[in-house]
Amino acid sequence: MFIQIEPSSDIPIYTQLANQLIELIARGELSGGDALPSVRSLAADLGMNMHTVNKAYHTLEKKGIIAIVPKSGAIINPPVQAGIQDSHRARIVEELKPILAEAIVLGMGKEDLVTLASSIFADIKGE
Amino acid sequence: MFIQIEPSSDIPIYTQLANQLIELIARGELSGGDALPSVRSLAADLGMNMHTVNKAYHTLEKKGIIAIVPKSGAIINPPVQAGIQDSHRARIVEELKPILAEAIVLGMGKEDLVTLASSIFADIKGE
DNA sequence: TATTTTGTTATACTAATATTAGAACAGTTA
DNA sequence: TAACTGTTCTAATATTAGTATAACAAAATA
Numbered sequence: 001m002f003i004q005i006e007p008s009s010d011i012p013i014y015t016q017l018a019n020q021l022i023e024l025i026a027r028g029e030l031s032g033g034d035a036l037p038s039v040r041s042l043a044a045d046l047g048m049n050m051h052t053v054n055k056a057y058h059t060l061e062k063k064g065i066i067a068i069v070p071k072s073g074a075i076i077n078p079p080v081q082a083g084i085q086d087s088h089r090a091r092i093v094e095e096l097k098p099i100l101a102e103a104i105v106l107g108m109g110k111e112d113l114v115t116l117a118s119s120i121f122a123d124i125k126g127e
Numbered sequence: 128m129f130i131q132i133e134p135s136s137d138i139p140i141y142t143q144l145a146n147q148l149i150e151l152i153a154r155g156e157l158s159g160g161d162a163l164p165s166v167r168s169l170a171a172d173l174g175m176n177m178h179t180v181n182k183a184y185h186t187l188e189k190k191g192i193i194a195i196v197p198k199s200g201a202i203i204n205p206p207v208q209a210g211i212q213d214s215h216r217a218r219i220v221e222e223l224k225p226i227l228a229e230a231i232v233l234g235m236g237k238e239d240l241v242t243l244a245s246s247i248f249a250d251i252k253g254e
Numbered sequence: 255t256a257t258t259t260t261g262t263t264a265t266a267c268t269a270a271t272a273t274t275a276g277a278a279c280a281g282t283t284a
Numbered sequence: 285t286a287a288c289t290g291t292t293c294t295a296a297t298a299t300t301a302g303t304a305t306a307a308c309a310a311a312a313t314a
Contacts, residue, residue, distance in 0.1 A: 026228040070311090073259095079234065083235075085233070098146040100244065107206065120224055139272060165289060166290070181290080
């Protein structure tokens with residue numbers, strides 16, 4: 001598992017970890033049904049505390065991306081075929097809105113935003 | 128100026144304030160050249176501390192959205208006609224990437240993302 | 255069955271951040 | 285001149301982030 005943490009970043013370590021795990025899943029390097037490493041082993045691998053990894057896992061669970069089975073481990077949820085759930089979509093919208101507003105103020109138009117979204121999509125999926 | 132702060136939110140007050148100011152500008156309710164209220168008056172209006180407003184203003188300055196003139200006040204930057212600057216665009220991409228990755232994992236495809244971006248754009252611009 | 259591993263929970267500590275508070279300073283504006 | 289401006293400073297409290305141990309009970313495994 002290829003994960004790189006920037007200790008000097010203003011983004012919390014557990015958020016960096018959660019984001020990189022999400023990208024690995026989006027890119028297909030981790031798939032639905034796969035088990036994530038135990039919090040202890042991943043913490044040892046990355047040189048961080050067990051509780052930090054635990055917090056990242058629980059962040060992913062709250063987002064509906066993995067399932068944590070008590071006393072057993074964390075498993076990536078199977079891909080949804082019926083499309084995104086409304087509750088998740090609403091959360092994405094709330095996260096996206098302030099960033100898109102910023103982009104608009106800084107001079108981007110509707111076409112620019114659509115192009116940007118497509119290009120980031122391609123980048124995540126692996127160019 | 129219509130600003131609503133949620134004290135119980137996990138989003139810091141100064142971030143909520145900065146985001147809502149950005150949306151007001153994106154929507155056109157505040158325009159380039161307009162002066163923002165003084166940090167003291169806005170803090171009094173919103174029932175918060177002067178330093179919290181000050182931090183929100185400096186956040187907007189760092190993003191290139193307003194200019195703060197020492198001993199005078201804060202003025203909204205004029206709209207850019209030459210399109211967004213590369214440095215700003217790069218920052219937007221970094222902010223957008225983890226959210227789009229999350230959307231992909233939760234079942235959204237390229238078309239869904241493009242549609243979502245368009246719909247949020249319309250929403251911000253005032254339906 | 256016995257051992258190891260698992261996530262969970264609890265406590266404790268340090269560091270950084272967020273927020274409020276009050277005051278003083280020096281330049282701007284009316 | 286007088287009021288207002290952002291800046292700077294000190295200070296206090298509250299919350300969050302991160303690390304460090306330790307113990308527990310259930311699951312996996314040898």
